[in-house]
Amino acid sequence: MNKFSEFSYTRPDYKQVKENLLKYRYKILNATSYEDIRQSWLSMKEVMQYLEYIEEIAFIRYLCGMSDEFYKEEVRIQNIEDPQIVVLQNECDKLLLNSSYIDHFRLEFGDKIVNHLSNNVMLSNTQTVSLQAEESQLRSEYMSLLSAKQRTEGFSDKIYDILNKLIKVRTEIARTLEYKNYIEMAYKIHGRFDYGEKEIASFRSQLHKLITPACNELRKSNTIKYPDTIIKDTNELITVIKDMFSDLSTESGYYMNYIFEHELFDIADRPNKRQNYFCCCMLPYIKLPFIIGSFHGNGLEVNSLIHELGHGYAFYTAARSQKLYEYHRATTSVNEIHSKTMEHFAYPYLDRLLGNQKNIYIRNHLFHSFDNLPYRCAIDEFEHAIYDDINLSRTQRCELWAEIENKYMPWRTNDLESIKQGTYWPNQSHLFTHPFYYIEYNVAQVSVFEFYERSKHNWNQAWKDYANLCKTGGSKNYLNLLKVGNLSNPFSQDIVTKICKPVLDELFSLM
Ligand SMILES: [Zn+2]
Structure with missing residues (x-):
């Protein structure tokens, strides 16, 4: 090849x-x-x-x-x-x-x-073809508004108008397909066959109880930033990561060799390349991934690169074990376990990349893993509310967002003037392009912490369970995939605290 x-x-x-x-x-x-x-x-x-x-x-x-x-x-x-x-x-x-x-x-x-x-x-x-076309047209309008460099006058109105129309058209699609509302349809789009709104709502409330007060406390210390890497050259970076993958297991070593030898990555900066963008593309047929990113010498970029390589590793092993292409990947709630757990498996290898800044990197990584959780819960709760009652007015939607924001992120202060003007709602791309998708990152995060804790006590077992989960791809439903990785069900009562508390304690000890 x-x-x-x-x-x-x-x-x-x-x-x-x-x-x-x-x-x-x-x-x-x-x-x-x-x-x-x-x-x-x-x-x-x-x-x-x-x-x-x-x-x-x-x-x-x-x-x-x-x-x-x-x-x-x-x-x-x-x-x-x-x-x-x-x-x-x-x-x-x-x-x-x-x-x-x-x-x-x-x-x-x-x-x-x-x-x-x-x-x-x-x-x-096929009954919904024209409505689907309308939805996709609105999504493109949103994307082109975002990429239009200067945000001209009326930007906020235009964006809001798109959101409002999206809510209506998606609901119409759902009703045409005989779903109760778009919420029900979105759960099907995301392949949630074995959990529903009730589980997600109780999951959010578990996170709210434990994580919101913890983040409020953690945020009192100075803002933490990812340190720069001691390596600046992209080839050198890839070589270090290749060594890491070889050390993790024979299989991951083979995988990284493929990536390296066939140059299935592009992390160089280029004028026409999207900035701050890392992704993992999957090439069926040859069953190998391709990693895209841009590296300038920052720890965050190292983290993103390892994340994408984690996705790639899972795809590589699943594609070699599962007959059906549909099984080569799972849903986000599982795919993100693959990628984010790899970020933790990298900890022992960070010296060569970050030198004496390694602990600062780890502290920052853990901090952000927690700090993102309340925001994603807020977006998810907001999405449920706006698709549950699609006739809320613009001001009502703003008030709703302010209320949800207060609940999950009390450290933020609402801008009362913006609420009055009807510009206070989250301009989060997921709302427009991938509704109801964001929460799956939180669902996955709990399993990631579970793997991380296991790796501290029994590294071999953690890697073995992880590799099995990767290899199983999307061949089973969510709850059965968790069993393959010996993972707890994050929707069970009190499991969030049981899993997250030790990691949270570690983070507090690093502050
Ligand atoms: Zn990912």
Whole structure:
């Protein structure tokens, strides 16, 4: 295999892809045995994975700001072609679900895939096509408003108008699909099959009880910042991290070797590259990730890089253990356990990167892990409230946010004038682009702390449980995945305190 820069790219032959999908749709429809339908469906999936692989190469180069105009155009074409392809894929899935072989299929591949496909089919109902287009149009408007450099007059009104319209259109989609409201639909979008609003509400209140007063106390000390690294060169940084992964386990060593040898990362700064942006792209077909970021010599960037490499490691191992592509990744509440736990596994290796600033880094890392929790709870509670009563006025929404903010983050002072003017609501991108998604980071964080505590007492066991969880990918529902990692259910009574308290004590001792 070549280096990523040598991977060849030609625009996919979309016409051919569609013809292939139509061929498999026909075969699935007319299958006369389980073997037949299984093979046709898997072949259809292969077409999709190869397409995604090729498209991802262009998308990565676009994100990295390389040959800007060329890849920008490729991504534009993808956005036009992909929805039609997805419709054909969904038709194949629907035929499989409605076939007489579905029980046999379930027996072979598990309940999870059947739930997943049914959920997708339900959510992609063609009745809502025009509403979905409207939603996506509003999202793009929001994104382009954000990237417009100077925030001109009326910016606040424009943004609010988008939010208001999004709330209405999403609710309309949900009702068309016969959900009670958008909240119920959002839980399905996020694949929450084994927990619901009740669990999330009690989870938020557990966090509120323990974390809000703790953060209020911690915030009294001076603001803590990530220290600079002693290493400034990107190649040197990658070499140190490669050594770390080799030391963690044989498997993670192999993984990092792939990344290193095929240059499946780009952390150099470039004019056309998005700033302060780290992400992990997954390349199906070759089953390897690609890491994007920009490194200037700060501890926060090291943390982000290790985080993304954690996502990549999980994908790498799951893709090698799970037959179905749908199982190569899980939901955010689990994927974030993979990435954030890796940040903690890196602690013993930080000397080479941070020298005597290592403890300051750790203190800061722990502080932010806690300090983010109340804000995410607040956003989640706000989202539930605005989608529960979609007819709140602009002022009511502002008052609502002020009230929720006071509850979770009493250290913030509300700006009464802004409330009166109707500009006091959180301008948080998740509200616009990924509603109800933010809280999953908190859900994952509790399991991350559980792994971290375990690693202090029994490193080998912690790594073994972690590696098993990664390898299992998304092949099971959330609660069953927790069992694979020997993790507690964060929604159980008092579990938040039980898990978080020791880590919190450690943090207080470092202040
Ligand atoms: Zn992540």
